[in-house]
Amino acid sequence: MTSALLLLADGRFPAGGHAHSSGLEAAVAAGRVSSLSTLESFLLGRLYTTGLVTAAFAAASHHAAAHPATSTAAAHPAAQGAAAAHLATPSGAVEGGSVPRLGDMECAAGSEVLLQLDEELEARMASPATRVASRKQGAALLRAAKMVWPGDGYGLLPQRRDGVHHAVVLGVTAAAAGLSCAEAALIACYSQVTGQASAALRLLGFSPYDIQRLLAQLAGQCDAVAMAATAHAGKDPAELPMFSSPLADISAELHATWEVRLFAS
Amino acid sequence: MHPETVHTHPDPNVDPHSALHHHGAFRVGIGGPVGSGKTALVAALCRAFAGELRLGVVTNDIYTTEDADFLKRAGVLDPQRIRAVETGCCPHTAIRDDISANLAAIEELEEELGQLDLVLVESGGDNLTATFSRGLVDRQIFVVDVAGGDKVPRKGGPGVTAADLLVINKTDLAPMVGADLSVMERDARARRGDLPTIFLSIAQDRQAVKVADWIRALLAHEH
Amino acid sequence: MRAVARVVAQADDAGVTRLTGLRSEAPLLLRHTPATTGPAVVHLLGGAAGPLGGDELRLEIAVGERARLCVRGIAASIALPARSGAVSRMTVTVRVASGGELHWLPEQLIAARGCHHLAMSNVELAEGARLLWREELICGRHDEQPGDVTVSTSVTYAGKPLLRQALQVGPSAVHWAGPGVLGGAKAVGSLLGVNSESWPEPRTAAPEAMMAQSEVASPTAVRMPLGTGPGWLVTATAEAAPALRAVLTPAR
Ligand SMILES: Nc1nc2c(ncn2[C@@H]2O[C@H](COP(=O)(O)OP(=O)(O)OP(=O)(O)O)[C@@H](O)[C@H]2O)c(=O)[nH]1
Ligand SMILES: [Mg+2]
Numbered sequence: 001m002t003s004a005l006l007l008l009a010d011g012r013f014p015a016g017g018h019a020h021s022s023g024l025e026a027a028v029a030a031g032r033v034s035s036l037s038t039l040e041s042f043l044l045g046r047l048y049t050t051g052l053v054t055a056a057f058a059a060a061s062h063h064a065a066a067h068p069a070t071s072t073a074a075a076h077p078a079a080q081g082a083a084a085a086h087l088a089t090p091s092g093a094v095e096g097g098s099v100p101r102l103g104d105m106e107c108a109a110g111s112e113v114l115l116q117l118d119e120e121l122e123a124r125m126a127s128p129a130t131r132v133a134s135r136k137q138g139a140a141l142l143r144a145a146k147m148v149w150p151g152d153g154y155g156l157l158p159q160r161r162d163g164v165h166h167a168v169v170l171g172v173t174a175a176a177a178g179l180s181c182a183e184a185a186l187i188a189c190y191s192q193v194t195g196q197a198s199a200a201l202r203l204l205g206f207s208p209y210d211i212q213r214l215l216a217q218l219a220g221q222c223d224a225v226a227m228a229a230t231a232h233a234g235k236d237p238a239e240l241p242m243f244s245s246p247l248a249d250i251s252a253e254l255h256a257t258w259e260v261r262l263f264a265s
Numbered sequence: 266m267h268p269e270t271v272h273t274h275p276d277p278n279v280d281p282h283s284a285l286h287h288h289g290a291f292r293v294g295i296g297g298p299v300g301s302g303k304t305a306l307v308a309a310l311c312r313a314f315a316g317e318l319r320l321g322v323v324t325n326d327i328y329t330t331e332d333a334d335f336l337k338r339a340g341v342l343d344p345q346r347i348r349a350v351e352t353g354c355c356p357h358t359a360i361r362d363d364i365s366a367n368l369a370a371i372e373e374l375e376e377e378l379g380q381l382d383l384v385l386v387e388s389g390g391d392n393l394t395a396t397f398s399r400g401l402v403d404r405q406i407f408v409v410d411v412a413g414g415d416k417v418p419r420k421g422g423p424g425v426t427a428a429d430l431l432v433i434n435k436t437d438l439a440p441m442v443g444a445d446l447s448v449m450e451r452d453a454r455a456r457r458g459d460l461p462t463i464f465l466s467i468a469q470d471r472q473a474v475k476v477a478d479w480i481r482a483l484l485a486h487e488h
Numbered sequence: 489m490r491a492v493a494r495v496v497a498q499a500d501d502a503g504v505t506r507l508t509g510l511r512s513e514a515p516l517l518l519r520h521t522p523a524t525t526g527p528a529v530v531h532l533l534g535g536a537a538g539p540l541g542g543d544e545l546r547l548e549i550a551v552g553e554r555a556r557l558c559v560r561g562i563a564a565s566i567a568l569p570a571r572s573g574a575v576s577r578m579t580v581t582v583r584v585a586s587g588g589e590l591h592w593l594p595e596q597l598i599a600a601r602g603c604h605h606l607a608m609s610n611v612e613l614a615e616g617a618r619l620l621w622r623e624e625l626i627c628g629r630h631d632e633q634p635g636d637v638t639v640s641t642s643v644t645y646a647g648k649p650l651l652r653q654a655l656q657v658g659p660s661a662v663h664w665a666g667p668g669v670l671g672g673a674k675a676v677g678s679l680l681g682v683n684s685e686s687w688p689e690p691r692t693a694a695p696e697a698m699m700a701q702s703e704v705a706s707p708t709a710v711r712m713p714l715g716t717g718p719g720w721l722v723t724a725t726a727e728a729a730p731a732l733r734a735v736l737t738p739a740r
Contacts, residue, residue, distance in 0.1 A: 143369070199354075242642070
């Protein structure tokens with residue numbers, strides 16, 4: 001599964017991420033991030049708040065798509081591989097044998113949970129600018145995912161003209177790509193941290209080696225947050241983590257009012 | 266992460282005149298260096314096609330929505346028909362490597378306005394290497410100007426060599442900057458083979474007649 | 489210490505709010521402050537020093553149809569550590585029926601050095617319920633680093649999640665004081681309004697327009713319309729409690 005993991009986590013995966021700084025541009029403008037140490041503090045502060053939340057929702061959405069019938073019950077890691085096969089296409093990770101189809105009941109349960117996850121995530125995003133950015137990126141990811149890993153699983157997602165939240169689409173996409181729940185969570189953490197770091201590289205002119213070294217140093221914490229997030233898969237969506245960052249909300253709203261900005265969020 | 270910038274020329278085995286792979290309006294990309302006259306060309310085409318074609322415009326700005334705002338103020342097109350895409354520091358990424366935001370913008374226009382005949386996509390001003398993905402546009406125009414001197418066509422780059430149409434704009438400035446148009450024409454032919462090149466001064470030709478005709482011919486061919 | 493306190497507000501036939509239940513238990517002391525007009529007012533008299541590590545405090549509030557209740561504080565509460573290092577917990581559980589209204593405007597919570605405190609609120613609003621809900625956290629007394637405090641707020645409206653957020657400060661939280669979360673601010677808080685137009689001054693536009701739009705009051709205070717229901721949230725950080733209070737004071 002490693003190649004699919006790298007593919008989906010790659011910044012070059014065409015899902016619109018390059019236009020977003022996930023709050024970094026606003027933090028730079030406010031003078032809060034200006035050095036490697038303030039960048040590190042920023043990355044970690046957000047990783048343990050918004051990062052944990054999005055990763056938990058990615059994991060939970062993966063779970064809902066991969067085994068919809070049991071999504072609100074406890075997670076069954078052993079069944080995950082088999083369940084992911086539901087969503088994999090013949091050209092995907094699953095070889096030979098017939099791909100079992102989802103039953104109607106399972107589909108209904110899965111789409112109900114994904115709808116709840118989308119609403120629960122919405123309630124965790126007080127900032128409208130953050131909600132819009134998340135839904136736009138969700139729509140962009142869904143567009144790419146359907147073409148790259150075609151499958152039935154996307155049909156479980158709520159139908160919304162403005163897009164489903166990115167973390168929810170990410171979980172479903174990871175399932176379609178044959179990845180695990182934990183991998184979905186890891187991609188969520190990794191993309192947030194690396195997306196912010198690469199925005200810092202562009203905005204502050206850091207040495208790329210310094211940025212990569214910092215990212216390497218944070219890798220353990222990124223893994224740890226992803227692991228903590230994975231533990232929430234299969235829980236009642238209302239019980240998922242809800243840590244927020246006041247400055248993330250405030251500065252996202254400030255950023256949205258700027259006339260001149262380099263990033264969409 | 267910032268994608269590696271890999272500059273590849275279009276695959277010679279791919280027929281650039283293959284049938285449209287999408288439904289909806291014919292899409293023309295307008296790229297080229299900063300300030301060469303892309304927005305001016307979009308405005309000229311809006312004037313040329315007013316009352317003739319159902320038009321939509323998508324702009325890709327580096328920071329602001331300045332180009333879109335300019336077009337809205339210029340009054341050449343109903344503001345509803347203009348969408349701005351934010352590109353996060355990387356205008357070429359948004360038109361080539363990750364076209365999702367542009368595709369979404371085109372779809373939004375088509376959803377809101379119904380059937381369109383032509384969508385013009387202006388890239389953010391970049392360098393000579395930025396070209397459009399064929400997943401985004403059906404044809405692309407590369408706009409350079411004479412103000413940078415007559416060496417631009419000689420320098421080549423994927424925009425100059427492979428764009429479906431090369432527009433060399435601001436010919437009115439040629440005498441002032443000492444640019445020799447015949448040198449530019451010769452170099453362009455050497456670089457581009459049979460692909461067309463049009464010399465233009467939008468300052469004098471407010472409807473970019475030759476470019477409009479080139480697009481009309483394409484549309485006639487498609488239908 | 490364990491304590492459970494309760495307030496039940498119901499409207500009588502004439503539409504006047506009566507407190508049909510009022511139960512205090514030390515240190516959660518509630519006092520009904522008679523008012524001739526407007527909502528019933530209850531003051532929360534918690535002792536200045538507390539909650540203390542090991543405390544398990546619960547407050548339950550129920551507001552019936554058309555009833556109006558306002559709960560206010562007298563003084564800030566200070567979360568203090570126990571020698572044992574035990575966690576203190578304050579849980580507020582609220583139900584507001586359709587047409588009912590609750591204003592929850594207590595004083596600040598101050599996180600003292602070494603404390604381990606959890607403040608949890610669960611608010612269930614029926615469709616048509618109105619709410620003003622303020623929370624303010626001060627990270628340490630004068631020149632003091634705070635202990636561990638988690639403030640979590642969970643609000644549902646008509647059965648759907650409206651707002652769920654939690655903030656963690658103190659030595660166990662990761663880079664909470666840094667540029668990603670509080671940016672060095674000592675005071676942080678929010679004011680939530682549901683079916684309410686009492687957002688803090690200034691008023692820059694017509695209420696309907698203001699309801700639908702975000703509004704940046706200062707570089708560290710914004711009011712945001714929520715996504716899943718008729719609510720808005722002002723979130724703010726500030727140097728100190730008074731500046732925070734200034735941006736979290738609802739209009740009359
Ligand atoms: N003299 C002269 N000026 C022109 C001509 N065409 C455009 N300009 C001017 O050149 C300047 C840049 O034109 P734009 O259309 O904004 O160029 P652009 O390529 O869209 O620029 P960016 O989007 O910023 O990359 C403007 O001041 C135009 O008025 C021309 O034919 N002659
Ligand atoms: Mg332009």
